[in-house]
Amino acid sequence: MVSMAESFFHTPASKFSRYRTAIQGLFLVAWxxxxxxxxxxxxxxxxxxxxxxxxxxxxxxxxxxxxxxxxxxxxxxxxxxxxxxxxxxxxxxxxxxxxxxxxxxxxxxxxxxxxxxxxxxxxxxxxxxxxxxxxxxxxxxxxxxxxxxxxxxxxxxxxxxxxxxxxxxxxxxxxxxxxxxxxxxxxxxxxxxxxxxxxxxxxxxxxxxxxxNRISLFAIRFYPARCVDCGKCGAKCDFGVSSRIRADDPRCIRCMECVHCGACQIEAAWQAKPSALAADLGVEGVRER
Amino acid sequence: MTREAFRRMACASLAAIAGLGLTVFGAGWHTHPVMVQKEIKEKLSLPPGMGEDRPASFFSVPGTDAIPQEIVRRETVTLPKSEPEMVLEATRGGLELAEDGRLRLTYSGAPPARCPT
Structure with a gap:
Protein backbone atom coordinates (compact mmCIF):
# COMPACT_ATOMS: atom_id res chain seq x y z
CA MET A 1 0.00 0.00 0.00
CA VAL A 2 2.87 2.33 0.78
CA SER A 3 4.25 1.71 -2.67
CA MET A 4 0.89 2.79 -4.05
CA ALA A 5 1.27 6.12 -2.34
CA GLU A 6 4.84 6.39 -3.54
CA SER A 7 3.80 5.83 -7.12
CA PHE A 8 1.40 8.71 -6.87
CA PHE A 9 2.03 10.00 -10.37
CA HIS A 10 2.35 6.71 -12.21
CA THR A 11 -1.22 5.47 -12.53
CA PRO A 12 -3.34 5.71 -15.70
CA ALA A 13 -5.42 8.46 -14.12
CA SER A 14 -2.37 10.64 -13.56
CA LYS A 15 -1.36 10.21 -17.20
CA PHE A 16 -4.84 11.15 -18.33
CA SER A 17 -5.21 14.19 -16.10
CA ARG A 18 -1.87 15.50 -17.35
CA TYR A 19 -3.65 16.38 -20.60
CA ARG A 20 -6.58 18.13 -18.96
CA THR A 21 -5.63 21.60 -20.20
CA ALA A 22 -5.25 20.28 -23.74
CA ILE A 23 -8.65 18.59 -23.54
CA GLN A 24 -10.19 21.80 -22.18
CA GLY A 25 -8.61 23.60 -25.15
CA LEU A 26 -10.11 21.13 -27.60
CA PHE A 27 -13.55 21.63 -26.06
CA LEU A 28 -13.02 25.38 -26.27
CA VAL A 29 -12.48 25.04 -30.01
CA ALA A 30 -15.76 23.13 -30.25
CA TRP A 31 -17.62 25.86 -28.34
CA ASN A 213 -22.26 14.08 -8.39
CA ARG A 214 -24.00 11.71 -6.01
CA ILE A 215 -25.80 9.78 -8.70
CA SER A 216 -23.86 10.26 -11.95
CA LEU A 217 -23.01 7.11 -13.88
CA PHE A 218 -19.32 7.94 -14.06
CA ALA A 219 -17.86 8.97 -10.74
CA ILE A 220 -14.87 8.92 -8.47
CA ARG A 221 -14.98 5.98 -6.07
CA PHE A 222 -13.04 5.54 -2.89
CA TYR A 223 -11.63 2.16 -1.88
CA PRO A 224 -10.81 2.52 1.84
CA ALA A 225 -8.76 -0.68 1.92
CA ARG A 226 -6.27 0.81 -0.51
CA CYS A 227 -5.88 4.10 1.39
CA VAL A 228 -2.81 4.75 3.53
CA ASP A 229 -4.03 8.13 4.78
CA CYS A 230 -1.13 9.98 3.21
CA GLY A 231 -3.42 13.01 2.68
CA LYS A 232 -2.04 13.79 -0.77
CA CYS A 233 -5.49 13.76 -2.36
CA GLY A 234 -6.74 16.49 -0.06
CA ALA A 235 -3.59 18.53 -0.59
CA LYS A 236 -3.94 18.26 -4.36
CA CYS A 237 -7.56 19.45 -4.42
CA ASP A 238 -8.07 23.07 -5.36
CA PHE A 239 -11.39 23.13 -3.54
CA GLY A 240 -10.23 21.51 -0.33
CA VAL A 241 -12.29 18.42 -1.01
CA SER A 242 -10.62 15.15 -0.14
CA SER A 243 -11.88 12.40 -2.41
CA ARG A 244 -11.17 9.80 0.27
CA ILE A 245 -13.58 11.56 2.61
CA ARG A 246 -16.21 12.83 0.18
CA ALA A 247 -15.76 11.34 -3.25
CA ASP A 248 -19.05 12.81 -4.46
CA ASP A 249 -18.87 16.25 -2.92
CA PRO A 250 -20.97 18.76 -4.89
CA ARG A 251 -17.96 21.10 -5.01
CA CYS A 252 -15.81 18.52 -6.81
CA ILE A 253 -15.21 19.34 -10.48
CA ARG A 254 -13.64 15.93 -11.16
CA CYS A 255 -10.35 17.29 -12.35
CA MET A 256 -8.87 13.93 -11.29
CA GLU A 257 -5.88 15.50 -9.57
CA CYS A 258 -6.69 13.47 -6.46
CA VAL A 259 -7.02 9.97 -7.91
CA HIS A 260 -3.39 9.20 -8.64
CA CYS A 261 -2.68 6.76 -5.82
CA GLY A 262 -5.27 4.18 -6.74
CA ALA A 263 -7.32 4.43 -3.55
CA CYS A 264 -9.81 6.47 -5.51
CA GLN A 265 -10.53 5.87 -9.14
CA ILE A 266 -12.82 6.88 -11.94
CA GLU A 267 -15.43 4.23 -12.62
CA ALA A 268 -18.77 3.72 -14.20
CA ALA A 269 -21.44 2.60 -11.75
CA TRP A 270 -21.54 -0.94 -13.13
CA GLN A 271 -17.80 -1.37 -12.56
CA ALA A 272 -17.91 -0.78 -8.81
CA LYS A 273 -17.28 -3.92 -6.80
CA PRO A 274 -15.83 -4.74 -3.39
CA SER A 275 -12.09 -5.00 -3.76
CA ALA A 276 -10.47 -8.34 -3.03
CA LEU A 277 -8.14 -6.66 -0.56
CA ALA A 278 -11.05 -5.15 1.29
CA ALA A 279 -12.77 -8.51 1.45
CA ASP A 280 -9.59 -10.00 2.93
CA LEU A 281 -9.49 -7.31 5.56
CA GLY A 282 -13.20 -7.56 6.23
CA VAL A 283 -13.86 -3.88 5.60
CA GLU A 284 -16.21 -2.11 3.30
CA GLY A 285 -14.74 -2.15 -0.17
CA VAL A 286 -16.31 0.88 -1.75
CA ARG A 287 -17.44 4.01 -0.04
CA GLU A 288 -19.69 6.29 -1.98
CA ARG A 289 -21.08 9.43 -0.54
CA MET B 1 -22.08 -5.10 -7.89
CA THR B 2 -22.51 -3.37 -4.54
CA ARG B 3 -25.82 -2.08 -3.27
CA GLU B 4 -24.52 1.47 -3.55
CA ALA B 5 -23.44 0.88 -7.12
CA PHE B 6 -26.86 -0.49 -7.97
CA ARG B 7 -28.52 2.53 -6.37
CA ARG B 8 -26.27 4.83 -8.34
CA MET B 9 -26.91 3.03 -11.60
CA ALA B 10 -30.66 3.04 -11.06
CA CYS B 11 -30.75 6.75 -10.16
CA ALA B 12 -28.45 7.74 -13.02
CA SER B 13 -30.41 5.68 -15.55
CA LEU B 14 -33.73 7.09 -14.42
CA ALA B 15 -32.39 10.64 -14.52
CA ALA B 16 -30.81 10.08 -17.95
CA ILE B 17 -34.05 8.65 -19.35
CA ALA B 18 -36.06 11.51 -17.85
CA GLY B 19 -33.59 14.04 -19.26
CA LEU B 20 -33.68 12.39 -22.65
CA GLY B 21 -37.46 12.50 -22.57
CA LEU B 22 -37.43 16.20 -21.72
CA THR B 23 -34.92 16.87 -24.49
CA VAL B 24 -36.93 15.00 -27.12
CA PHE B 25 -40.18 16.60 -26.00
CA GLY B 26 -38.63 20.07 -25.98
CA ALA B 27 -36.96 19.66 -29.34
CA GLY B 28 -39.78 17.87 -31.12
CA TRP B 29 -43.14 18.68 -29.64
CA HIS B 30 -43.12 21.63 -27.29
CA THR B 31 -44.53 24.74 -28.90
CA HIS B 32 -45.75 28.00 -27.42
CA PRO B 33 -48.00 30.64 -28.99
CA VAL B 34 -46.12 33.84 -29.79
CA MET B 35 -47.63 37.08 -31.03
CA VAL B 36 -45.89 38.15 -34.19
CA GLN B 37 -46.42 41.41 -36.02
CA LYS B 38 -46.69 40.66 -39.69
CA GLU B 39 -46.43 43.09 -42.51
CA ILE B 40 -49.04 42.26 -45.10
CA LYS B 41 -48.59 43.91 -48.47
CA GLU B 42 -51.75 44.41 -50.44
CA LYS B 43 -51.96 45.51 -54.04
CA LEU B 44 -54.04 48.61 -54.46
CA SER B 45 -56.69 48.33 -57.08
CA LEU B 46 -58.45 51.57 -57.94
CA PRO B 47 -62.01 51.62 -59.20
CA PRO B 48 -62.24 51.98 -62.99
CA GLY B 49 -61.62 55.51 -64.17
CA MET B 50 -60.38 56.76 -60.80
CA GLY B 51 -56.72 56.38 -61.67
CA GLU B 52 -56.70 58.74 -64.62
CA ASP B 53 -58.90 61.63 -63.61
CA ARG B 54 -58.34 61.53 -59.89
CA PRO B 55 -58.56 64.72 -57.88
CA ALA B 56 -55.19 66.35 -57.32
CA SER B 57 -53.21 64.62 -54.54
CA PHE B 58 -56.19 62.46 -53.65
CA PHE B 59 -54.59 59.09 -54.22
CA SER B 60 -51.00 60.12 -54.64
CA VAL B 61 -48.10 59.46 -52.30
CA PRO B 62 -47.60 62.68 -50.26
CA GLY B 63 -45.17 65.00 -51.96
CA THR B 64 -45.32 63.17 -55.25
CA ASP B 65 -47.77 62.58 -58.01
CA ALA B 66 -47.23 58.82 -57.99
CA ILE B 67 -50.16 56.55 -57.30
CA PRO B 68 -49.30 53.94 -54.62
CA GLN B 69 -49.30 50.47 -56.10
CA GLU B 70 -49.60 48.66 -52.79
CA ILE B 71 -50.21 49.34 -49.13
CA VAL B 72 -48.49 47.70 -46.17
CA ARG B 73 -50.79 46.63 -43.39
CA ARG B 74 -49.44 45.50 -40.03
CA GLU B 75 -51.33 42.77 -38.31
CA THR B 76 -50.60 40.90 -35.10
CA VAL B 77 -51.02 37.18 -35.50
CA THR B 78 -50.40 34.41 -33.01
CA LEU B 79 -48.13 31.66 -34.28
CA PRO B 80 -46.92 28.54 -32.52
CA LYS B 81 -43.15 28.63 -32.09
CA SER B 82 -41.18 25.50 -31.36
CA GLU B 83 -38.85 25.47 -28.38
CA PRO B 84 -35.64 25.49 -30.47
CA GLU B 85 -36.99 28.56 -32.27
CA MET B 86 -37.77 30.17 -28.92
CA VAL B 87 -34.25 29.39 -27.67
CA LEU B 88 -32.85 31.09 -30.76
CA GLU B 89 -35.09 34.11 -30.22
CA ALA B 90 -34.12 34.28 -26.54
CA THR B 91 -30.42 34.41 -27.43
CA ARG B 92 -30.98 37.65 -29.32
CA GLY B 93 -33.63 39.18 -27.08
CA GLY B 94 -36.35 38.50 -29.60
CA LEU B 95 -39.08 37.54 -27.13
CA GLU B 96 -40.81 39.39 -24.34
CA LEU B 97 -43.70 38.79 -22.03
CA ALA B 98 -46.65 41.03 -22.86
CA GLU B 99 -48.86 42.58 -20.19
CA ASP B 100 -51.58 40.06 -20.89
CA GLY B 101 -49.19 37.18 -20.15
CA ARG B 102 -48.68 36.17 -23.76
CA LEU B 103 -45.34 36.07 -25.52
CA ARG B 104 -44.56 38.68 -28.12
CA LEU B 105 -41.83 38.93 -30.72
CA THR B 106 -39.93 42.15 -30.09
CA TYR B 107 -39.24 42.90 -33.72
CA SER B 108 -40.75 42.67 -37.15
CA GLY B 109 -38.57 42.14 -40.15
CA ALA B 110 -34.87 41.60 -39.53
CA PRO B 111 -34.01 40.10 -36.12
CA PRO B 112 -31.85 42.05 -33.65
CA ALA B 113 -28.13 41.60 -34.19
CA ARG B 114 -27.28 40.86 -30.58
CA CYS B 115 -28.65 40.15 -27.14
CA PRO B 116 -29.76 43.35 -25.35
CA THR B 117 -28.07 42.35 -22.07
Missing amino acids: LGPLGLRVHTVCAPVFHCYACPLASFACPIGILAQFSALHVMPFLAIGILVVTGALVGSFVCGWACPFGLLQDLAARVPLPKWDPPYWLTHMRYAALVGLVIILPWFFGESHPLFFCRVCPAGALEGSVPMMVTQAAAGQAVAWPNAMKLGVTGAVVLAMFFVRRPWCQILCPLGAIFGLF
Whole structure:
Protein backbone atom coordinates (compact mmCIF):
# COMPACT_ATOMS: atom_id res chain seq x y z
CA MET A 1 0.00 0.00 0.00
CA VAL A 2 2.87 2.33 0.78
CA SER A 3 4.25 1.71 -2.67
CA MET A 4 0.89 2.79 -4.05
CA ALA A 5 1.27 6.12 -2.34
CA GLU A 6 4.84 6.39 -3.54
CA SER A 7 3.80 5.83 -7.12
CA PHE A 8 1.40 8.71 -6.87
CA PHE A 9 2.03 10.00 -10.37
CA HIS A 10 2.35 6.71 -12.21
CA THR A 11 -1.22 5.47 -12.53
CA PRO A 12 -3.34 5.71 -15.70
CA ALA A 13 -5.42 8.46 -14.12
CA SER A 14 -2.37 10.64 -13.56
CA LYS A 15 -1.36 10.21 -17.20
CA PHE A 16 -4.84 11.15 -18.33
CA SER A 17 -5.21 14.19 -16.10
CA ARG A 18 -1.87 15.50 -17.35
CA TYR A 19 -3.65 16.38 -20.60
CA ARG A 20 -6.58 18.13 -18.96
CA THR A 21 -5.63 21.60 -20.20
CA ALA A 22 -5.25 20.28 -23.74
CA ILE A 23 -8.65 18.59 -23.54
CA GLN A 24 -10.19 21.80 -22.18
CA GLY A 25 -8.61 23.60 -25.15
CA LEU A 26 -10.11 21.13 -27.60
CA PHE A 27 -13.55 21.63 -26.06
CA LEU A 28 -13.02 25.38 -26.27
CA VAL A 29 -12.48 25.04 -30.01
CA ALA A 30 -15.76 23.13 -30.25
CA TRP A 31 -17.62 25.86 -28.34
CA LEU A 32 -16.13 28.54 -30.57
CA GLY A 33 -17.64 27.25 -33.78
CA PRO A 34 -14.64 26.11 -35.79
CA LEU A 35 -16.75 25.78 -38.93
CA GLY A 36 -18.74 28.92 -38.35
CA LEU A 37 -21.40 26.73 -36.81
CA ARG A 38 -23.99 28.70 -34.85
CA VAL A 39 -26.54 26.30 -33.48
CA HIS A 40 -28.21 28.73 -31.13
CA THR A 41 -31.35 26.66 -31.08
CA VAL A 42 -29.64 24.20 -28.71
CA CYS A 43 -27.78 24.65 -25.42
CA ALA A 44 -24.35 23.23 -24.79
CA PRO A 45 -23.89 21.99 -21.21
CA VAL A 46 -21.20 24.56 -20.44
CA PHE A 47 -21.07 28.13 -19.22
CA HIS A 48 -20.41 30.02 -22.43
CA CYS A 49 -22.30 33.15 -23.45
CA TYR A 50 -24.24 33.05 -26.70
CA ALA A 51 -23.45 36.73 -27.18
CA CYS A 52 -19.88 35.67 -27.98
CA PRO A 53 -19.44 36.30 -31.70
CA LEU A 54 -18.05 32.78 -32.11
CA ALA A 55 -20.35 30.88 -29.77
CA SER A 56 -21.56 27.64 -31.33
CA PHE A 57 -24.41 26.96 -28.93
CA ALA A 58 -26.73 28.73 -26.52
CA CYS A 59 -25.84 29.06 -22.83
CA PRO A 60 -28.08 26.86 -20.64
CA ILE A 61 -28.09 29.31 -17.74
CA GLY A 62 -28.97 32.21 -20.05
CA ILE A 63 -31.82 30.16 -21.47
CA LEU A 64 -33.09 29.14 -18.02
CA ALA A 65 -33.10 32.80 -16.97
CA GLN A 66 -34.68 34.06 -20.19
CA PHE A 67 -37.37 31.38 -20.16
CA SER A 68 -38.08 32.09 -16.51
CA ALA A 69 -38.63 35.73 -17.47
CA LEU A 70 -40.97 34.54 -20.23
CA HIS A 71 -42.82 32.15 -17.88
CA VAL A 72 -42.12 29.20 -20.17
CA MET A 73 -40.67 25.86 -19.09
CA PRO A 74 -37.38 25.24 -20.97
CA PHE A 75 -37.72 21.49 -21.45
CA LEU A 76 -34.85 21.31 -23.93
CA ALA A 77 -32.31 23.08 -21.72
CA ILE A 78 -33.36 21.18 -18.60
CA GLY A 79 -33.25 17.89 -20.50
CA ILE A 80 -29.72 18.52 -21.76
CA LEU A 81 -28.53 19.43 -18.26
CA VAL A 82 -30.19 16.40 -16.67
CA VAL A 83 -28.78 13.96 -19.24
CA THR A 84 -25.29 15.44 -18.90
CA GLY A 85 -25.49 15.48 -15.12
CA ALA A 86 -26.78 11.92 -14.94
CA LEU A 87 -23.98 10.64 -17.13
CA VAL A 88 -20.92 12.54 -15.96
CA GLY A 89 -21.92 14.98 -13.20
CA SER A 90 -19.44 17.80 -12.83
CA PHE A 91 -16.81 16.30 -15.14
CA VAL A 92 -18.07 18.99 -17.50
CA CYS A 93 -16.84 21.69 -15.14
CA GLY A 94 -13.34 20.30 -14.90
CA TRP A 95 -12.84 19.21 -18.49
CA ALA A 96 -15.10 21.08 -20.88
CA CYS A 97 -16.15 24.47 -19.50
CA PRO A 98 -14.41 27.40 -21.24
CA PHE A 99 -14.92 29.71 -18.27
CA GLY A 100 -13.35 27.06 -16.06
CA LEU A 101 -10.37 26.91 -18.40
CA LEU A 102 -9.95 30.67 -18.15
CA GLN A 103 -9.92 30.46 -14.36
CA ASP A 104 -7.49 27.53 -14.40
CA LEU A 105 -5.09 29.53 -16.57
CA ALA A 106 -5.37 32.61 -14.36
CA ALA A 107 -4.70 30.46 -11.28
CA ARG A 108 -1.33 29.47 -12.71
CA VAL A 109 -0.02 32.96 -12.05
CA PRO A 110 2.15 32.44 -8.98
CA LEU A 111 0.34 34.58 -6.44
CA PRO A 112 -0.81 33.69 -2.93
CA LYS A 113 -4.11 31.82 -3.03
CA TRP A 114 -7.02 32.11 -0.62
CA ASP A 115 -9.43 29.27 -0.01
CA PRO A 116 -12.98 30.51 0.55
CA PRO A 117 -14.79 29.03 3.55
CA TYR A 118 -17.14 26.13 2.93
CA TRP A 119 -20.31 28.10 3.67
CA LEU A 120 -19.50 30.53 0.87
CA THR A 121 -19.82 27.74 -1.71
CA HIS A 122 -23.55 27.59 -0.98
CA MET A 123 -23.88 30.96 -2.69
CA ARG A 124 -24.03 29.01 -5.95
CA TYR A 125 -27.46 27.71 -5.03
CA ALA A 126 -28.59 31.18 -4.05
CA ALA A 127 -27.40 32.46 -7.45
CA LEU A 128 -29.21 29.62 -9.23
CA VAL A 129 -32.50 30.00 -7.41
CA GLY A 130 -32.42 33.76 -6.87
CA LEU A 131 -30.82 35.28 -9.96
CA VAL A 132 -31.64 32.63 -12.57
CA ILE A 133 -35.14 31.57 -11.59
CA ILE A 134 -36.99 33.73 -9.05
CA LEU A 135 -35.82 37.23 -9.97
CA PRO A 136 -36.43 36.83 -13.73
CA TRP A 137 -39.82 35.25 -13.07
CA PHE A 138 -41.07 38.19 -11.02
CA PHE A 139 -39.18 41.12 -12.53
CA GLY A 140 -38.39 40.06 -16.10
CA GLU A 141 -35.19 40.41 -18.02
CA SER A 142 -35.05 44.19 -17.73
CA HIS A 143 -34.18 44.07 -14.01
CA PRO A 144 -30.60 45.25 -13.40
CA LEU A 145 -29.84 42.07 -11.45
CA PHE A 146 -31.16 39.75 -14.17
CA PHE A 147 -28.48 37.08 -14.44
CA CYS A 148 -27.29 37.85 -17.96
CA ARG A 149 -26.98 41.52 -17.05
CA VAL A 150 -24.37 40.75 -14.38
CA CYS A 151 -22.77 37.64 -15.86
CA PRO A 152 -18.97 37.94 -16.13
CA ALA A 153 -18.83 35.29 -18.86
CA GLY A 154 -21.20 37.43 -20.90
CA ALA A 155 -19.00 40.47 -20.32
CA LEU A 156 -15.76 38.71 -21.25
CA GLU A 157 -17.08 36.62 -24.13
CA GLY A 158 -19.80 38.88 -25.48
CA SER A 159 -19.29 42.50 -24.47
CA VAL A 160 -15.50 42.71 -24.81
CA PRO A 161 -15.36 41.35 -28.39
CA MET A 162 -18.27 43.61 -29.31
CA MET A 163 -16.54 46.66 -27.84
CA VAL A 164 -13.30 45.82 -29.62
CA THR A 165 -15.19 45.43 -32.90
CA GLN A 166 -16.95 48.75 -32.38
CA ALA A 167 -13.71 50.52 -31.49
CA ALA A 168 -11.93 49.01 -34.49
CA ALA A 169 -14.73 50.16 -36.77
CA GLY A 170 -14.53 53.68 -35.35
CA GLN A 171 -18.02 53.47 -33.90
CA ALA A 172 -19.14 54.63 -30.47
CA VAL A 173 -18.35 51.89 -27.95
CA ALA A 174 -21.36 50.57 -26.04
CA TRP A 175 -20.14 49.82 -22.51
CA PRO A 176 -21.81 47.20 -20.31
CA ASN A 177 -23.68 48.50 -17.29
CA ALA A 178 -21.80 49.37 -14.10
CA MET A 179 -23.03 46.29 -12.26
CA LYS A 180 -21.75 43.97 -14.97
CA LEU A 181 -18.43 45.78 -15.11
CA GLY A 182 -18.10 45.58 -11.32
CA VAL A 183 -18.91 41.87 -11.12
CA THR A 184 -16.62 41.08 -14.04
CA GLY A 185 -13.76 43.11 -12.58
CA ALA A 186 -14.17 41.43 -9.19
CA VAL A 187 -14.29 37.92 -10.72
CA VAL A 188 -11.30 38.55 -12.97
CA LEU A 189 -9.28 39.90 -10.05
CA ALA A 190 -10.35 36.99 -7.84
CA MET A 191 -9.23 34.48 -10.50
CA PHE A 192 -5.63 35.28 -9.61
CA PHE A 193 -6.03 34.89 -5.86
CA VAL A 194 -8.72 32.20 -5.53
CA ARG A 195 -8.80 28.96 -7.50
CA ARG A 196 -11.87 28.98 -9.70
CA PRO A 197 -13.69 31.67 -7.71
CA TRP A 198 -16.67 31.74 -10.03
CA CYS A 199 -17.09 27.96 -9.93
CA GLN A 200 -16.69 27.77 -6.16
CA ILE A 201 -18.87 30.65 -5.12
CA LEU A 202 -21.32 31.74 -7.79
CA CYS A 203 -21.65 29.39 -10.76
CA PRO A 204 -25.28 28.24 -11.08
CA LEU A 205 -24.36 25.64 -13.69
CA GLY A 206 -21.77 24.13 -11.36
CA ALA A 207 -24.44 24.07 -8.66
CA ILE A 208 -26.68 21.99 -10.94
CA PHE A 209 -23.97 19.55 -11.98
CA GLY A 210 -22.65 19.32 -8.42
CA LEU A 211 -26.01 17.99 -7.30
CA PHE A 212 -25.64 15.15 -9.81
CA ASN A 213 -22.26 14.08 -8.39
CA ARG A 214 -24.00 11.71 -6.01
CA ILE A 215 -25.80 9.78 -8.70
CA SER A 216 -23.86 10.26 -11.95
CA LEU A 217 -23.01 7.11 -13.88
CA PHE A 218 -19.32 7.94 -14.06
CA ALA A 219 -17.86 8.97 -10.74
CA ILE A 220 -14.87 8.92 -8.47
CA ARG A 221 -14.98 5.98 -6.07
CA PHE A 222 -13.04 5.54 -2.89
CA TYR A 223 -11.63 2.16 -1.88
CA PRO A 224 -10.81 2.52 1.84
CA ALA A 225 -8.76 -0.68 1.92
CA ARG A 226 -6.27 0.81 -0.51
CA CYS A 227 -5.88 4.10 1.39
CA VAL A 228 -2.81 4.75 3.53
CA ASP A 229 -4.03 8.13 4.78
CA CYS A 230 -1.13 9.98 3.21
CA GLY A 231 -3.42 13.01 2.68
CA LYS A 232 -2.04 13.79 -0.77
CA CYS A 233 -5.49 13.76 -2.36
CA GLY A 234 -6.74 16.49 -0.06
CA ALA A 235 -3.59 18.53 -0.59
CA LYS A 236 -3.94 18.26 -4.36
CA CYS A 237 -7.56 19.45 -4.42
CA ASP A 238 -8.07 23.07 -5.36
CA PHE A 239 -11.39 23.13 -3.54
CA GLY A 240 -10.23 21.51 -0.33
CA VAL A 241 -12.29 18.42 -1.01
CA SER A 242 -10.62 15.15 -0.14
CA SER A 243 -11.88 12.40 -2.41
CA ARG A 244 -11.17 9.80 0.27
CA ILE A 245 -13.58 11.56 2.61
CA ARG A 246 -16.21 12.83 0.18
CA ALA A 247 -15.76 11.34 -3.25
CA ASP A 248 -19.05 12.81 -4.46
CA ASP A 249 -18.87 16.25 -2.92
CA PRO A 250 -20.97 18.76 -4.89
CA ARG A 251 -17.96 21.10 -5.01
CA CYS A 252 -15.81 18.52 -6.81
CA ILE A 253 -15.21 19.34 -10.48
CA ARG A 254 -13.64 15.93 -11.16
CA CYS A 255 -10.35 17.29 -12.35
CA MET A 256 -8.87 13.93 -11.29
CA GLU A 257 -5.88 15.50 -9.57
CA CYS A 258 -6.69 13.47 -6.46
CA VAL A 259 -7.02 9.97 -7.91
CA HIS A 260 -3.39 9.20 -8.64
CA CYS A 261 -2.68 6.76 -5.82
CA GLY A 262 -5.27 4.18 -6.74
CA ALA A 263 -7.32 4.43 -3.55
CA CYS A 264 -9.81 6.47 -5.51
CA GLN A 265 -10.53 5.87 -9.14
CA ILE A 266 -12.82 6.88 -11.94
CA GLU A 267 -15.43 4.23 -12.62
CA ALA A 268 -18.77 3.72 -14.20
CA ALA A 269 -21.44 2.60 -11.75
CA TRP A 270 -21.54 -0.94 -13.13
CA GLN A 271 -17.80 -1.37 -12.56
CA ALA A 272 -17.91 -0.78 -8.81
CA LYS A 273 -17.28 -3.92 -6.80
CA PRO A 274 -15.83 -4.74 -3.39
CA SER A 275 -12.09 -5.00 -3.76
CA ALA A 276 -10.47 -8.34 -3.03
CA LEU A 277 -8.14 -6.66 -0.56
CA ALA A 278 -11.05 -5.15 1.29
CA ALA A 279 -12.77 -8.51 1.45
CA ASP A 280 -9.59 -10.00 2.93
CA LEU A 281 -9.49 -7.31 5.56
CA GLY A 282 -13.20 -7.56 6.23
CA VAL A 283 -13.86 -3.88 5.60
CA GLU A 284 -16.21 -2.11 3.30
CA GLY A 285 -14.74 -2.15 -0.17
CA VAL A 286 -16.31 0.88 -1.75
CA ARG A 287 -17.44 4.01 -0.04
CA GLU A 288 -19.69 6.29 -1.98
CA ARG A 289 -21.08 9.43 -0.54
CA MET B 1 -22.08 -5.10 -7.89
CA THR B 2 -22.51 -3.37 -4.54
CA ARG B 3 -25.82 -2.08 -3.27
CA GLU B 4 -24.52 1.47 -3.55
CA ALA B 5 -23.44 0.88 -7.12
CA PHE B 6 -26.86 -0.49 -7.97
CA ARG B 7 -28.52 2.53 -6.37
CA ARG B 8 -26.27 4.83 -8.34
CA MET B 9 -26.91 3.03 -11.60
CA ALA B 10 -30.66 3.04 -11.06
CA CYS B 11 -30.75 6.75 -10.16
CA ALA B 12 -28.45 7.74 -13.02
CA SER B 13 -30.41 5.68 -15.55
CA LEU B 14 -33.73 7.09 -14.42
CA ALA B 15 -32.39 10.64 -14.52
CA ALA B 16 -30.81 10.08 -17.95
CA ILE B 17 -34.05 8.65 -19.35
CA ALA B 18 -36.06 11.51 -17.85
CA GLY B 19 -33.59 14.04 -19.26
CA LEU B 20 -33.68 12.39 -22.65
CA GLY B 21 -37.46 12.50 -22.57
CA LEU B 22 -37.43 16.20 -21.72
CA THR B 23 -34.92 16.87 -24.49
CA VAL B 24 -36.93 15.00 -27.12
CA PHE B 25 -40.18 16.60 -26.00
CA GLY B 26 -38.63 20.07 -25.98
CA ALA B 27 -36.96 19.66 -29.34
CA GLY B 28 -39.78 17.87 -31.12
CA TRP B 29 -43.14 18.68 -29.64
CA HIS B 30 -43.12 21.63 -27.29
CA THR B 31 -44.53 24.74 -28.90
CA HIS B 32 -45.75 28.00 -27.42
CA PRO B 33 -48.00 30.64 -28.99
CA VAL B 34 -46.12 33.84 -29.79
CA MET B 35 -47.63 37.08 -31.03
CA VAL B 36 -45.89 38.15 -34.19
CA GLN B 37 -46.42 41.41 -36.02
CA LYS B 38 -46.69 40.66 -39.69
CA GLU B 39 -46.43 43.09 -42.51
CA ILE B 40 -49.04 42.26 -45.10
CA LYS B 41 -48.59 43.91 -48.47
CA GLU B 42 -51.75 44.41 -50.44
CA LYS B 43 -51.96 45.51 -54.04
CA LEU B 44 -54.04 48.61 -54.46
CA SER B 45 -56.69 48.33 -57.08
CA LEU B 46 -58.45 51.57 -57.94
CA PRO B 47 -62.01 51.62 -59.20
CA PRO B 48 -62.24 51.98 -62.99
CA GLY B 49 -61.62 55.51 -64.17
CA MET B 50 -60.38 56.76 -60.80
CA GLY B 51 -56.72 56.38 -61.67
CA GLU B 52 -56.70 58.74 -64.62
CA ASP B 53 -58.90 61.63 -63.61
CA ARG B 54 -58.34 61.53 -59.89
CA PRO B 55 -58.56 64.72 -57.88
CA ALA B 56 -55.19 66.35 -57.32
CA SER B 57 -53.21 64.62 -54.54
CA PHE B 58 -56.19 62.46 -53.65
CA PHE B 59 -54.59 59.09 -54.22
CA SER B 60 -51.00 60.12 -54.64
CA VAL B 61 -48.10 59.46 -52.30
CA PRO B 62 -47.60 62.68 -50.26
CA GLY B 63 -45.17 65.00 -51.96
CA THR B 64 -45.32 63.17 -55.25
CA ASP B 65 -47.77 62.58 -58.01
CA ALA B 66 -47.23 58.82 -57.99
CA ILE B 67 -50.16 56.55 -57.30
CA PRO B 68 -49.30 53.94 -54.62
CA GLN B 69 -49.30 50.47 -56.10
CA GLU B 70 -49.60 48.66 -52.79
CA ILE B 71 -50.21 49.34 -49.13
CA VAL B 72 -48.49 47.70 -46.17
CA ARG B 73 -50.79 46.63 -43.39
CA ARG B 74 -49.44 45.50 -40.03
CA GLU B 75 -51.33 42.77 -38.31
CA THR B 76 -50.60 40.90 -35.10
CA VAL B 77 -51.02 37.18 -35.50
CA THR B 78 -50.40 34.41 -33.01
CA LEU B 79 -48.13 31.66 -34.28
CA PRO B 80 -46.92 28.54 -32.52
CA LYS B 81 -43.15 28.63 -32.09
CA SER B 82 -41.18 25.50 -31.36
CA GLU B 83 -38.85 25.47 -28.38
CA PRO B 84 -35.64 25.49 -30.47
CA GLU B 85 -36.99 28.56 -32.27
CA MET B 86 -37.77 30.17 -28.92
CA VAL B 87 -34.25 29.39 -27.67
CA LEU B 88 -32.85 31.09 -30.76
CA GLU B 89 -35.09 34.11 -30.22
CA ALA B 90 -34.12 34.28 -26.54
CA THR B 91 -30.42 34.41 -27.43
CA ARG B 92 -30.98 37.65 -29.32
CA GLY B 93 -33.63 39.18 -27.08
CA GLY B 94 -36.35 38.50 -29.60
CA LEU B 95 -39.08 37.54 -27.13
CA GLU B 96 -40.81 39.39 -24.34
CA LEU B 97 -43.70 38.79 -22.03
CA ALA B 98 -46.65 41.03 -22.86
CA GLU B 99 -48.86 42.58 -20.19
CA ASP B 100 -51.58 40.06 -20.89
CA GLY B 101 -49.19 37.18 -20.15
CA ARG B 102 -48.68 36.17 -23.76
CA LEU B 103 -45.34 36.07 -25.52
CA ARG B 104 -44.56 38.68 -28.12
CA LEU B 105 -41.83 38.93 -30.72
CA THR B 106 -39.93 42.15 -30.09
CA TYR B 107 -39.24 42.90 -33.72
CA SER B 108 -40.75 42.67 -37.15
CA GLY B 109 -38.57 42.14 -40.15
CA ALA B 110 -34.87 41.60 -39.53
CA PRO B 111 -34.01 40.10 -36.12
CA PRO B 112 -31.85 42.05 -33.65
CA ALA B 113 -28.13 41.60 -34.19
CA ARG B 114 -27.28 40.86 -30.58
CA CYS B 115 -28.65 40.15 -27.14
CA PRO B 116 -29.76 43.35 -25.35
CA THR B 117 -28.07 42.35 -22.07
